[in-house]
Amino acid sequence: MARLPVQTIQRDPQLFYWILFPITVVMVLTGILRHYATVLMATSPKKLDQKTMREQRSMLHGVATRSNFHVLSGPSFRARRDYLTNAYETGAFLKSPDQRGQPPPNPMTDPGAMDGMMGMMKNNMAMMIPNTLIMSWINAFFSGFVIIKLPFPITVKFKSMLQAGVATREMDPRWMSSISWYFLCIFGLQSVFNFLLGSDNAASQMAQQMGGMGPQAGAQMFGPGVDPDKQFKIETENLAVVEHYSVLDGVEDRLLEGIMSK
Amino acid sequence: MPTEREFQIAPIVPESVMHNTKALSNLQNLTASIFGAAAGILGLESYSGFLFYLVFTVLTTVLFYAIRVAPTSLKAGHATFDTSRFFRTQYEFWAGGLFGGLAGYILTWTLFYGLVRA
Numbered sequence: 001m002a003r004l005p006v007q008t009i010q011r012d013p014q015l016f017y018w019i020l021f022p023i024t025v026v027m028v029l030t031g032i033l034r035h036y037a038t039v040l041m042a043t044s045p046k047k048l049d050q051k052t053m054r055e056q057r058s059m060l061h062g063v064a065t066r067s068n069f070h071v072l073s074g075p076s077f078r079a080r081r082d083y084l085t086n087a088y089e090t091g092a093f094l095k096s097p098d099q100r101g102q103p104p105p106n107p108m109t110d111p112g113a114m115d116g117m118m119g120m121m122k123n124n125m126a127m128m129i130p131n132t133l134i135m136s137w138i139n140a141f142f143s144g145f146v147i148i149k150l151p152f153p154i155t156v157k158f159k160s161m162l163q164a165g166v167a168t169r170e171m172d173p174r175w176m177s178s179i180s181w182y183f184l185c186i187f188g189l190q191s192v193f194n195f196l197l198g199s200d201n202a203a204s205q206m207a208q209q210m211g212g213m214g215p216q217a218g219a220q221m222f223g224p225g226v227d228p229d230k231q232f233k234i235e236t237e238n239l240a241v242v243e244h245y246s247v248l249d250g251v252e253d254r255l256l257e258g259i260m261s262k
Numbered sequence: 263m264p265t266e267r268e269f270q271i272a273p274i275v276p277e278s279v280m281h282n283t284k285a286l287s288n289l290q291n292l293t294a295s296i297f298g299a300a301a302g303i304l305g306l307e308s309y310s311g312f313l314f315y316l317v318f319t320v321l322t323t324v325l326f327y328a329i330r331v332a333p334t335s336l337k338a339g340h341a342t343f344d345t346s347r348f349f350r351t352q353y354e355f356w357a358g359g360l361f362g363g364l365a366g367y368i369l370t371w372t373l374f375y376g377l378v379r380a
Contacts, residue, residue: 016377024373148376151301152308176372188369191291247271254271 009175015147019178023138027185030130031193041122051095055228058084058093062235070247077244085239088232095228134182142178150174282348286326286355287362293322294363295370302374315367319359327355 048056065072065080072080087093146163152174154162159173162180176184297318301311327345335347345355 020373020376148372149379151306151311151371151375184369184372187365189366191295191363191366194288194291195295 009146011146015145019142019145019147020181023142023178023181024185026134026137027182027189028192028196030134031189032196034126034130035193035197037126038123041126042119055093055095058087059228059231059235062088062232062239066235066238066242069242069244072244073246073248074244077242081239081242085236088236091229091232093232135179138179138182145178146171146175147178148176148181150176279350283354286349286358289322289326290319290359290363291366294319294359294367297363298367298370299374301367302371302376303378305375305379306371307375311371315364316360319363323356323359331355 062084065077065084069077150162154173156173159171161183162173162176163171294315297315301314304314306314327343331345331348332342335344336342338347340347345352349355
């Protein structure tokens with residue numbers, strides 16, 4: 001196969017100062033702005049009244065007792081279990097004990113539910129708006145410029161993606177237009193943000209999409225539409241099936257074994 | 263494989279695991295970008311560029327093991343090249359850097375290649 005001669009294109013060196021650097025700087029600054037916007041817009045948790053707080057905390061108390069039973073001694077665990085089970089079953093912790101057994105209110109009409117949705121909306125907006133703006137900005141100002149060459153060869157299939165707005169059939173697909181530099185920045189700047197803002201930043205949209213699932217798990221437990229009375233019942237059963245043992249069972253044997261093996 | 267009971271006797275603290283992973287990925291991201299700049303300035307193309315990345319990432323990982331992990335891990339009775347004292351999976355330590363840093367590497371490689379070989 002005859003090798004094609006290497007294409008060289010005379011480019012104005014000013015392209016670097018007026019296209020490459022502006023796009024890169026704008027991308028980095030947008031990432032930083034997005035990070036701080038997310039930090040500033042984060043809603044502080046709403047203040048709960050005493051009854052609601054008690055309901056949630058006693059639920060967590062049950063979970064903590066169940067998952068950490070091994071650090072409690074036997075009588076101590078049984079005392080906690082009896083107390084919690086009794087309180088759960090009589091509904092002593094419920095916010096409104098007289099509403100037991102009624103279906104929970106529709107989450108769409110509950111004003112408290114709107115908060116969580118607004119938070120998700122805000123996050124999505126913080127991602128979408130800058131992206132759309134920058135895309136259209138690059139398309140309006142810089143479309144049609146060939147600015148940089150990839151250091152590795154790629155197949156012709158990438159041509160339509162990398163050379164968007166440059167309709168030259170014979171050009172090597174390694175040449176990139178400004179819009180593809182923008183895409184490369186989206187994927188590659190994560191490490192720069194890690195370095196600038198610390199690794200749990202909100203600058204990169206990639207991290208946002210992956211982390212988007214995380215914080216909802218906590219809210220789900222006490223979210224609207226969940227009947228706390230039913231949750232207490234489930235927790236009662238969970239507590240009842242715990243077969244208690246302590247980490248201190250047989251500790252003297254383990255200690256002696258450790259000394260003997262030395 | 264340790265049983266649930268052994269985990270309760272000697273628990274694994276999630277914060278420490280997070281911290282270890284974070285330190286590792288920070289190093290990987292940063293070195294990947296720096297290697298990209300180096301490859302671009304050297305004017306490496308196609309295979310030699312990727313080979314450069316592979317060799318230097320592996321070298322970084324081995325150095326990280328030798329300097330940070332090995333002194334305490336060998337003393338605690340782990341085998342050579344066993345990182346289980348600090349990291350949950352061996353894969354994460356030995357191969358995580360290759361894929362985590364690739365995007366950053368390509369970005370800086372392209373940038374510096376374009377700047378130097380204009």
